[in-house]
Amino acid sequence: MSTDDKDFGFIDQALDKRKKGHRYRELHSYYPESEVIITHDDRTYINFCGNDYLGLSKHAKVIEKTKAFTEEYGAGSTASRLINGTFPIHEELEQKLADTFDSEDALLFNSGFQANSTILSTLADRHSLILADRLSHNSLLQGSLASRAQFRRFEHNSVVDLKDQLQRASDEDFERVFVVTESLFSMDGDKSDLEKISGLCSQYGAILYVDDAHAVGVYGESGLGLANGISDIDMVLGTCGKAFGSSGAFLLCSQKVKDYLINYCPGFIYTTAPPPAVVGSIMASLELIPELSDRRKALHSNAEKMRKEIRKAGFSTGESDSHIIPIIIGGEEETLALASHLEKNGILATAIRPPTVPEDSSRIRITLTSQHTENHLNMFLKKLGSWNG
Numbered sequence: 001m002s003t004d005d006k007d008f009g010f011i012d013q014a015l016d017k018r019k020k021g022h023r024y025r026e027l028h029s030y031y032p033e034s035e036v037i038i039t040h041d042d043r044t045y046i047n048f049c050g051n052d053y054l055g056l057s058k059h060a061k062v063i064e065k066t067k068a069f070t071e072e073y074g075a076g077s078t079a080s081r082l083i084n085g086t087f088p089i090h091e092e093l094e095q096k097l098a099d100t101f102d103s104e105d106a107l108l109f110n111s112g113f114q115a116n117s118t119i120l121s122t123l124a125d126r127h128s129l130i131l132a133d134r135l136s137h138n139s140l141l142q143g144s145l146a147s148r149a150q151f152r153r154f155e156h157n158s159v160v161d162l163k164d165q166l167q168r169a170s171d172e173d174f175e176r177v178f179v180v181t182e183s184l185f186s187m188d189g190d191k192s193d194l195e196k197i198s199g200l201c202s203q204y205g206a207i208l209y210v211d212d213a214h215a216v217g218v219y220g221e222s223g224l225g226l227a228n229g230i231s232d233i234d235m236v237l238g239t240c241g242k243a244f245g246s247s248g249a250f251l252l253c254s255q256k257v258k259d260y261l262i263n264y265c266p267g268f269i270y271t272t273a274p275p276p277a278v279v280g281s282i283m284a285s286l287e288l289i290p291e292l293s294d295r296r297k298a299l300h301s302n303a304e305k306m307r308k309e310i311r312k313a314g315f316s317t318g319e320s321d322s323h324i325i326p327i328i329i330g331g332e333e334e335t336l337a338l339a340s341h342l343e344k345n346g347i348l349a350t351a352i353r354p355p356t357v358p359e360d361s362s363r364i365r366i367t368l369t370s371q372h373t374e375n376h377l378n379m380f381l382k383k384l385g386s387w388n389g
């Protein structure tokens, strides 16, 4: 398709702006050799930016069930959930999710982005207020904006600011108030105080929605996440593209909320149901996760070692308290130079810059998995240490 005969000048201008700001983005393809080794253009890298925290994307049992469900049920689910796309395996998976997470009910979505953006916009309307942590994921922002609710942010992880804002809102005229946060933040690797936040929400009658994307599989008893077991969290969003090693997402909620979403949520209603392969891999990961405490232990010990050694090497890791570790450099150019130094040395780690993070807090962000070995970690530390930018 050609764009020659119409005026797409606005695209040229927008892309030029990105290029001038050195913020132009491009896709690169990587071949996943193993859980942590990837190749690109005949070069091999140790991957420090993936989200396959437990290595489940390559787990034999996960792959086996992915294949088995495809063979039995076909490649596609052939329709949306409300038409004929609900197979017995969809219902079985939702039941298993609810049972495992000890939730009244659960509802599957095709992706975390789709879930957050469509659930919030279905629950909130223009008579509502949404109070979201300042660093909430873009999908939560999209859902909030699409709802046409009043949208306000509270200071990152500040229970004090949240309380002030809830207090202020209680003197206003909102029909309902939602509080939205993540349990473990994807850019800083720090955690929210869910006990306190849920306590405040109960006190003020606000509905609490927690995105547990980076924590399910990894934290909490049996790897059931950071929101698990905390009372008065009304909805928890788990994603399957990260520690589950698959794709898709699930909402843990009451049966009432589930019924409401089945009836009113466009991102659930007007989309083809998750395919059998995905249902199979999520189900296999769900069965495995509670048993994987050895992998979780390895992951946490990798994370602890790296935070400690990176700080020892003179870098700030911010407030990170997890397997997501920012190495805060500050300036954009320096950060890009470090990312490129690492890349030249066979290490893939993402440079993250404004507007994704605030000005002067550009960083290299690394994510660890249970499958990184001592050798992989030492290689990273050695190459970081040899940078004299």
Ligand SMILES: *Cc1c(COP(=O)(O)O)cnc(C)c1O
Pocket: 110, 111, 112, 113, 114, 116, 137, 139, 182, 186, 211, 213, 214, 239, 240, 241, 247, 248, 249
């Ligand atoms: C990755 C992520 C999502 C999106 O999930 P996908 O399944 O990848 O679409 C949502 N919220 C947070 C906090 C995430 O990190």
